[in-house]
Amino acid sequence: MPLVTVAFGVILLIVLITGFKLNAFISLIIVSFIVALALGMPVGEIVTSVEAGLGGTLGHIALILGFGAIIGRFIADAGGAYQISMTLIDKFGKRNVQWAIAASSFIVGIALFWDVAFILLVPIIYMISKELKISITHFGLTLAGALVVAHSFLPPHPGITAVTQEYGADLAMVLVYGIIIAIPTIVVAGVWFPKINKKWIPSAFEKTGNSEAIGDQKVWELEETPGFGISVLTAIFPILLMFAAAFLDISQKQWGFDDNLAIVIIRFVGNAPVALLISLLLAMYTMGISRKIPMKDLTASAGASINAIGLLILITGGGGAFKQVIIDGGVGEYIAGLFDGVTISPILLSWAVAVIFRICLGSGTVAALSTAGIVLPLLSSYPDANLALVALATGAGTAFASHVNDPGFWMVKEFFGLSLKETFATYTILSSVASIVGITLILLMDTSVILAGVAIAAILVAAVVFHKIEGARNKKQLMKDIGA
Template sequence: MPLLIVALGVLLLLIFIMKFKLNTFVSLVIVSFIVALALGMPMGEVVESIENGLGGTLGHIGLIFGMGAMLGRLIADSGGANRIAITLIDKFGEKRIQWAVLFASFIVGIALFLEVAIVLLVPIIFSIAKELKISIVKLGLPMVTAALATHAFLPPHPGPTAVASEYGANIGLVLIYGIIVAIPTVIIAGILYPKLAQKIVPTAFTREGSESFGVQKTFKLEETPGFGISLFTALFPVILMALGAIVDMIQPALGISDNLFMNVIRFIGNSSTAMTLSLLLAIYTMGIRRNIPVKKLMDSCSSAINALGMLLLIIGGGGALKQVLIDGGVGDYVADIFAGSMMSPVFFAWMIAAILRICLGSGTVATLTTAGLVIPSLAGIPDVNLELVTLATGAGSAIASHVNDAGFWMVKESLGMSLKEAFGTYTVLSTIVAVSGLVCTLLLDIII
């Protein structure tokens, strides 16, 4: 019965969003109330459960998201992201242009949210495709692969950051393991699959893209920050969080006791501290150092936060639904079903996230709802690697992007593809990211 209620809740969520065009956050809150009552929760506890879920989810990650969004916007508005992309493309050369786009998009994608990365990078590859007289889809697929992989696996992106917090995983380790998983995944999905896709949907590779996406903000290269400082600024949070994670790994192994140096490294490697320091660095390198008024820099930061508002509410709504599933006993029910099962918790988390992603469209909502079903089942499993469960959840949340996913329409329209072509390229590509991510995570689970 609890699983039937969840299934009906998911169906109702789909109807609200797709049929009645209700806002996703509003739909999540309404469904949370309905599911809570249907599960038999006392009326006096329903509101408290929803509030706890929303507040608990946003409490830890709000600072990371806010700082991350402002960092990405400063790098983009200063032309730093443009400099990184153009320089790498020049260095790789025409013959390896897809590798150049993949590499540039991966670096830029670490700092920028999925939709922002696509909007920023499409004009760049649009102009390159025109100059080299090749289809924009040939360059667009490596670009969206890198953006999707960073979105699914790497903090400070919403899904992995939020679900790492819910599972109690170390965000620094999630970042390190996520990069290890993402590298082979983007090569398979972004370089190898497009060669096959060219045979499956050849018409897609005749497309020239949408002109409307080719007229975004342009920069004169000499007016942008240098390549080295742009790259360092974009990767600075990665460096700090990786340092913190490395200290957490080697300290027990080497038997080093806590001291001032270790505490300082752990402090600056904390995700919230790392994002704050990275933003301060970006304000200097992308702005003050280049004599850009602080007011203009703060305008960029404000616009980033304004754009983030609804995303934060949607994440909070997903957290509310997650908490209702836990407090309503659904998580315990699922845990009982799989008690004694030999199924890997990594595969279980991936499977649940994949099913919810296909149904709901939003990868972020799917990851948070998955947490509500998976967390109780982890309690009885000794030595479970929470970082890998986080990555598996992220991988599952990337699967089969289709018509209920805003990212699907963004890719389709920006690359000028028909619906059939988008299914044959991006939907399959996102599934490869999900499956490859799972396989790499399972391999890591054996090794670690």
């Protein structure tokens, strides 16, 4: 009974990680061997399967994760992330500070992994909430929502990058679709939701934050940091290169022109590892050399970033090993047989499976790779499936219902000073809202690009109207207070 065996493996994984506090990478490898044996795989093939899954997963994304981490570290250490956040907040104004936080968190979240970006930006949120005398939860949920969306939908983050590779989707197209879907999702989950959520659980929005958890942070002077324009350019440069390659491919399919030297070069530099390597060199110059930072300091920053994500890379590889065992053990084929003759959207299926794994395992990266083990064998039955949207649907599923087995859940709880109940009622629901909005837009895009465009436009127009109404209501209340 393959499904029972996989369910047993998932339960065992949860017990090892949460019950025995065993390292996630070690737990994944142990469970991979046990599940392989339980599925009846020949003993001589188990090690080969585990090695193939680990190596196959890391063979492509290790470069992306490594380069992405170093770029993010350069930007953070130079104060570029601080510059982006404070400049946007200044330009948007105090009345629009929530939108500024959403925009800056999204930009920074593209370059930095979730936990790094969160720890880096929380002190800024804390400072703003203290100055404006508004609960840190209000702005903090906007920060968390933008980071969850960036982490789940956009390369070079590990989960979405890994499943893009596993499904054989085009990484540049995943990035293009991902940004189109991410922006309205952030509006709903990061901007609207906190305002609505405040009515459900007002006690959570009376918090002032946990100053002990935030601790003493480095105080930047804006004149000491790189300029806003160069900071943003450095953060999004790999996206620009990959966007150029994706636009070229779309245009070539549309108009059918032949390759030439310029096209070959654009396609080469738009390849994810090359784009990130070029961007790393740019970041080394803009965030370091041009600011007279010694090369030994840049080397130390690069080394520290690699050390910080070393375990993440291993966990990603462990998830790949578990995925490969599921495939080689025949589970995918068994499930494909169950769905033989049944019409079901591979996009909706991948989202649902990812949601189940996310709830069970906590780690979005492991959930994404485990989902690939189930969904990948089914894709052969859907030759016309848009693989980029299938990958994004998997990413959307990995955002669902962050709870006690997710480190991010505890970071939100501690930094914002929330109770367990309040964290469930705020961040857990927020992550679920982001997941549901994301999959809805993905399904619409798969059905009709025009319909998806109308839905996205409607969300953005509604956001403007909502903002105007909210502003008028706040102004009216202010005048009433002044009169009183």
